[in-house]
Amino acid sequence: MLHHSIEALRMTGIMAWQILWALSLGFLLSSIVEAVVSKAQLSRLLPDSSPRTILRATALGAASSSCSYAATALARTLFRKGADFIACMAFQFASTNLVVELSVLLCVLLGWQFMAAEFVGGPIMIALLVLLLRATLRPRLIEAARTHASRGLAGRMEGHAAMDMSLREGTLWQKLTSRRGITAVSHYYWMDWYSLVPDVALGLLISGILAAFVPSSFWQAFFLTNHPALARVWGPLIAPLVAVLSFVCSVGNVPLAAVLWNGGISFGGVISFLFADLLILPILNIYRKYYGLRVAALLAVTFYLAMAGAALIVEALFSALHIVPTHHQLAIMHASITWNYTSVLNLIFLAISALLLLRFLRTGGPAMLREMGNAPADPIAAPHSCCHSEPAPTPTHSCCHSEPAPPPPPPTHCCH
Numbered sequence: 001m002l003h004h005s006i007e008a009l010r011m012t013g014i015m016a017w018q019i020l021w022a023l024s025l026g027f028l029l030s031s032i033v034e035a036v037v038s039k040a041q042l043s044r045l046l047p048d049s050s051p052r053t054i055l056r057a058t059a060l061g062a063a064s065s066s067c068s069y070a071a072t073a074l075a076r077t078l079f080r081k082g083a084d085f086i087a088c089m090a091f092q093f094a095s096t097n098l099v100v101e102l103s104v105l106l107c108v109l110l111g112w113q114f115m116a117a118e119f120v121g122g123p124i125m126i127a128l129l130v131l132l133l134r135a136t137l138r139p140r141l142i143e144a145a146r147t148h149a150s151r152g153l154a155g156r157m158e159g160h161a162a163m164d165m166s167l168r169e170g171t172l173w174q175k176l177t178s179r180r181g182i183t184a185v186s187h188y189y190w191m192d193w194y195s196l197v198p199d200v201a202l203g204l205l206i207s208g209i210l211a212a213f214v215p216s217s218f219w220q221a222f223f224l225t226n227h228p229a230l231a232r233v234w235g236p237l238i239a240p241l242v243a244v245l246s247f248v249c250s251v252g253n254v255p256l257a258a259v260l261w262n263g264g265i266s267f268g269g270v271i272s273f274l275f276a277d278l279l280i281l282p283i284l285n286i287y288r289k290y291y292g293l294r295v296a297a298l299l300a301v302t303f304y305l306a307m308a309g310a311a312l313i314v315e316a317l318f319s320a321l322h323i324v325p326t327h328h329q330l331a332i333m334h335a336s337i338t339w340n341y342t343s344v345l346n347l348i349f350l351a352i353s354a355l356l357l358l359r360f361l362r363t364g365g366p367a368m369l370r371e372m373g374n375a376p377a378d379p380i381a382a383p384h385s386c387c388h389s390e391p392a393p394t395p396t397h398s399c400c401h402s403e404p405a406p407p408p409p410p411p412t413h414c415c416h
Contacts, residue, residue: 004212012208015109015255017337017346022108023200023251024349026101028356031188033063033100035166036175046078049086054130057087058123061094067195068250068277069286071095076290080149085142086133089299090126096250096277098122101192105254110261110270113325117271117314125275125310132302141295148292186359187368194369199252206248207255211262219263232319235269236311240304243276244284253277267324268315275307 046057064071075092079085096102097118106115165184167175175181223238224231239260246256253274261270277283279300287296318324337343 008205008208008212010208011211012204014337015207015258016204018342019105019109019255021342021345021349022104023101024353026099026104026251027189027192027196028185028349028352029100029104030192031185032176034188035181035184036172046083046087046091048084049090049130049134053084053087054090054126057091058094058098058126061091062098062100064091064095064099067192068096068199068280068283070195072278072283072286072290076149079146085137085145086130089133090130092278093126093129094122097125097275102251102254102274105251106274109254109258111325113267113318113323114257114270114274116323117267117318118274120317121271121275121310121314124313125306128309129302129306132305136298136302141298145291145295148295149290183359183363186356186363187365189353189356190360190365191369196250196252199248199250200255201252203246203248203252203255206246207259210256210259214263216263219260219265223260223263223265223269225264231264231266232268232315233312235266236272236308236315239265239269239273239311240276240279240307243273244279244281246280248277248280250277262328264328266315267318268311271314272307272311275311276304279303279307 045060046053061071064074071092074095075088078091079088103115103118106118165187167178167181167184169175170178176185220226224234242260243253246253248256253276257270257273260273265273284296284300287299290296291299315324
């Protein structure tokens with residue numbers, strides 16, 4: 001028992017060290033995108049569920065935060081502001097499955113094939129979801145969902161969803177190299193770490209425990225590895241149900257996916273598991289709070305069908321192209337901490353993180369984090385804004401003003 005416990009902690013630490021630079025790079029790239037893409041007019045851009053709008057929702061979702069809780073909160077906010085419900089769900093899917101930090105982590109931890117499968121399967125999953133919701137949602141049910149959403153029941157990361165620190169003036173280079181741009185990037189960067197570290201840590205810990213305590217024979221029997229044809233179907237069907245019970249969402253489920261792949265789950269099963277971060281039990285409960293029990297149940301069923309269906313299609317497509325990995329033994333499961341390119345990259349990104357942390361602390365970052373878990377004062381109002389030349393109409397967190405607000409309480413300044 002003691003030996004297994006020590007091995008679980010060792011595996012957790014090794015996986016954390018192996019993915020540190022990849023997570024940092026992913027969060028940095030995501031922060032840069034969020035700093036130049038505004039949330040302010042999102043609801044106006046999603047008026048219906050036409051193909052053009054769904055493509056726009058997918059692109060905007062891919063440019064937003066990967067936090068599953070923030071994605072669900074922002075989707076509800078957009079819906080309350082008049083955005084189309086189906087387009088909001090497409091936006092939510094893209095926010096957690098097509099973001100850059102997930103791609104980087106998949107490439108490093110599992111391989112480029114899984115990263116490619118996520119990008120190919122994500123749009124397929126969204127297309128299936130749109131078709132399913134169009135076939136099952138009736139106007140009366142959508143209005144019931146809108147009525148329920150208008151109650152403003154809190155989920156998680158409501159403040160995160162309401163924050164908009166993007167810059168709206170200047171060229172891309174001017175935005176990113178200005179003092180306000182650097183501040184916005186630092187705030188988004190540490191906001192992502194703050195919101196996602198619990199899931200990442202839980203995912204790493206569960207992965208270490210499973211790798212140390214659960215024998216390979218169990219996974220091989222559970223995933224039917226001795227029956228390859230059946231396993232290719234069984235994996236995508238069962239994997240979302242495994243994800244439901246994991247309580248780990250967003251990029252936190254990537255280490256778990258690595259353990260499952262190492263145990264023998266099919267390629268499509270891994271993809272289905274990764275897609276299912278929006279089906280974990282805490283988020284299913286948030287759907288119930290946001291839209292009511294009937295709509296939450298419908299979302300659970302349609303989400304599952306879309307995730308499993310997309311994974312089956314990806315499995316078939318990648319098998320036909322002969323690019324499915326043929327071995328399940330990942331190097332990271334047998335790695336150790338040594339002086340190599342991983343260590344060098346980790347030190348580089350730790351230094352970058354330290355510089356961004358210094359900027360973050362000097363520009364009111366901690367006060368911003370305290371607002372993240374809270375609902376904004378008026379969820380129907382414009383998103384929380386900072387780094388703009390003019391203040392938001394009813395801000396809950398002031399920054400980038402030419403003059404500080406009078407006390408009390410003292411104003412929180414950022415973007416200096």
